[in-house]
Amino acid sequence: MKNGSFTSLLAGCMGVALSAALFAVPALAADKTVKIGNVEPLSGPSASVGIQGKQAREMAVEEINAAGGIKSLGGAKLELVYADSKSDPTVGVTETERLINTEKVNLMTGCWNSAVTYPATQVAERYGIPFVVPVAVRDTITERGFKNVFRIAAKDSWWVRDQFRFLKDMQEETGVKLKKIAFLFENGDWGTGFAEKWRELAKKDGYEIVLDEPYPSTATDLTPVVTKLKSTNPDIVMLVSNAADAILLTNTMAEMQLKPKVVLASGGGHADPTFLDNTDTNAIGIFDEVEWNTDVNKPLAKPANDKFKKKYGYDLTGESVDAYIAMYVIADALERAASTEPAKVRDALAATNLTGGPGMIVSYDGVQFDETGQNKNAGIVIVQVANVNGKPERVTVWPKAARRAGYTPVFPANK
Numbered sequence: 001m002k003n004g005s006f007t008s009l010l011a012g013c014m015g016v017a018l019s020a021a022l023f024a025v026p027a028l029a030a031d032k033t034v035k036i037g038n039v040e041p042l043s044g045p046s047a048s049v050g051i052q053g054k055q056a057r058e059m060a061v062e063e064i065n066a067a068g069g070i071k072s073l074g075g076a077k078l079e080l081v082y083a084d085s086k087s088d089p090t091v092g093v094t095e096t097e098r099l100i101n102t103e104k105v106n107l108m109t110g111c112w113n114s115a116v117t118y119p120a121t122q123v124a125e126r127y128g129i130p131f132v133v134p135v136a137v138r139d140t141i142t143e144r145g146f147k148n149v150f151r152i153a154a155k156d157s158w159w160v161r162d163q164f165r166f167l168k169d170m171q172e173e174t175g176v177k178l179k180k181i182a183f184l185f186e187n188g189d190w191g192t193g194f195a196e197k198w199r200e201l202a203k204k205d206g207y208e209i210v211l212d213e214p215y216p217s218t219a220t221d222l223t224p225v226v227t228k229l230k231s232t233n234p235d236i237v238m239l240v241s242n243a244a245d246a247i248l249l250t251n252t253m254a255e256m257q258l259k260p261k262v263v264l265a266s267g268g269g270h271a272d273p274t275f276l277d278n279t280d281t282n283a284i285g286i287f288d289e290v291e292w293n294t295d296v297n298k299p300l301a302k303p304a305n306d307k308f309k310k311k312y313g314y315d316l317t318g319e320s321v322d323a324y325i326a327m328y329v330i331a332d333a334l335e336r337a338a339s340t341e342p343a344k345v346r347d348a349l350a351a352t353n354l355t356g357g358p359g360m361i362v363s364y365d366g367v368q369f370d371e372t373g374q375n376k377n378a379g380i381v382i383v384q385v386a387n388v389n390g391k392p393e394r395v396t397v398w399p400k401a402a403r404r405a406g407y408t409p410v411f412p413a414n415k
Contacts, residue, residue: 009411033079034070034340036330037099039092039110039120039321042084045217047244048272049112049319053134054082055312056320057109060327063358070331072338078331081105085116092116096123107132108338109326112319114138114156115189121149129347132320132330138193142374148342150349150369152329153291153322154378156190158199163264163289164205166382166398167236170411174402178261178412182234184225184249190215191240194266198238210234217242226252233413236262243269243390247278254282258408261412262287264382273314274383276392283385283392285413292363293383293396295404301361316408318380329367352404363402384409 006215038057041050059148061078069075081103083095092111099105100123108124108131111117117136117297124131125146133141135153140150160381183198184234185191191214203208210232222245227235237260239326246269254257265288276283294315304324316324327350334340337348350373355366364379382398386407396402397409 001320031355032069032074032076034073034076034107034334035079035081035103035105036327037096037103037105037108037110038080038082038097039085039099039116040082041087041112042082043114044086044088045244046087046113047318048274049268050084052320053112053316053323055214056308056324057315057327059308059311060324064327067358070334072335073340076334076340077303078327085111085113085120087113087116089113089116089119092120093123095122100124100127100129105129106342107345109134109330110136110321112136113188113190114141114193117141118189121146124148126391128342128346130333130342130349132326132349135324138189142372146373147350148346150329150352150375151328152367152375152378153318154380155374156193157197159266159289159380160194160201162380162382163198163238163266163370164201166287166289167262167264168205169398169400170409174411176261176412178235179206179208180210180231180232180234181207181236181238182213182232182260183209184211184213184215184229184237184239186217186240186242186245187214188217190268192241194314207236215245217245219245219248222248222252223256226256227250227257229253230256230258234260235258236264239263239267239270241265243272243274246270246272246275248270250275250279250282250286250341254279259414261414263413265289265316266402267291271317271319271394275315276394280392281387285410286385287397287413288383288385288394289380290383290398291378291380292316292321292361293318293381293394295396296363296381298361298363300358304361305357325359325362325367328357329354331413332357364402384413386410 065077069077084094114136133151137156138153263286267290270288333348337344353368371374383394386395
């Protein structure tokens with residue numbers, strides 16, 4: 001999210017929007033409306049991704065409603081009702097309760113932050129309200145035996161698995177051998193969850209772990225962390241960061257002339273549209289793991305991204321694509337359920353096998369939930385920030401079959 005102005009714009013927009021009925025879409029007649037509750041971080045450290053998800057949902061719902069709404073329900077329109085979690089688990093739980101009990105929503109989505117999603121989905125399960133999780137990667141969100149929770153994105157163990165597959169494949173492709181690895185991660189559920197699995201796979205693959213360092217994503221100065229990192233002289237630095245800390249880390253590393261052979265991030269802040277705007281050439285060479293990129297080879301992806309960019313001024317990200325497709329998954333389930341009764345919607349979601357249609361712009365083959373509620377088709381891609389026509393651009397490099405034609409990854413990025 002251009003030249004630092006987008007963050008300011010977001011703050012202004014949030015200030016106006018928060019005063020307008022928690023972002024509720026104008027209500028339609030009660031018998032012609034399906035209310036979807038959305039708990040998102042619309043302020044606080046993760047606000048940028050919350051706004052991206054909000055805008056992607058709204059674009060999808062505009063499309064669904066313009067196409068006739070839910071035809072099996074007499075053309076019922078989808079209505080989005082928002083609550084701001086502020087990235088706070090307690091607030092997320094309270095707002096989920098409010099949306100279910102006061103707003104009387106028919107379904108729930110959210111909450112981006114794993115630390116918020118975990119307890120919020122527990123609330124929905126208790127009330128028997130279906131909860132579609134576009135993206136929140138903590139494995140255990142879908143590993144508690146719940147019947148009403150469905151996740152579209154890959155879980156963090158899959159992300160970590162593919163990060164190490166990427167490192168192995170690229171070392172084999174280039175003949176470069178890397179040994180020393182460092183971990184830097186935000187100290188919430190997301191970062192600590194990744195780090196736990198990094199340790200296991202790093203040991204399995206024979207890496208020497210030279211730094212294992214959590215930090216608060218709200219930090220305004222990460223110089224001590226980067227100083228410690230520089231002293232270990234790692235070949236590989238693996239990162240989990242929100243937007244502000246991703247920017248701060250990248251620029252601080254550049255200022256301190258720290259140039260690891262490979263920097264491999266995990267989406268989130270590094271995939272945020274504000275990241276390249278605020279790091280520019282300091283980001284060149286960084287690898288990032290995401291579920292989606294603008295050059296993904298799906299016929300509907302470019303038109304959807306062009307439309308989104310025209311509306312909002314920046315590209316879709318993996319997280320916003322998950323939010324976008326979540327609306328189509330919900331619409332598909334409602335169409336098949338021909339009911340807003342929670343149990344029937346839940347059963348329809350469990351039977352989802354969505355492989356086509358206007359929402360299918362993801363990099364993988366479709367959405368089909370396993371017995372835990374996890375989308376078993378979910379997958380990721382690795383991109384590299386490259387200098388394309390004189391400016392930084394995210395280029396898909398892995399899996400090799402998905403690599404942008406004509407691009408050779410710079411691996412290692414620094415000699």
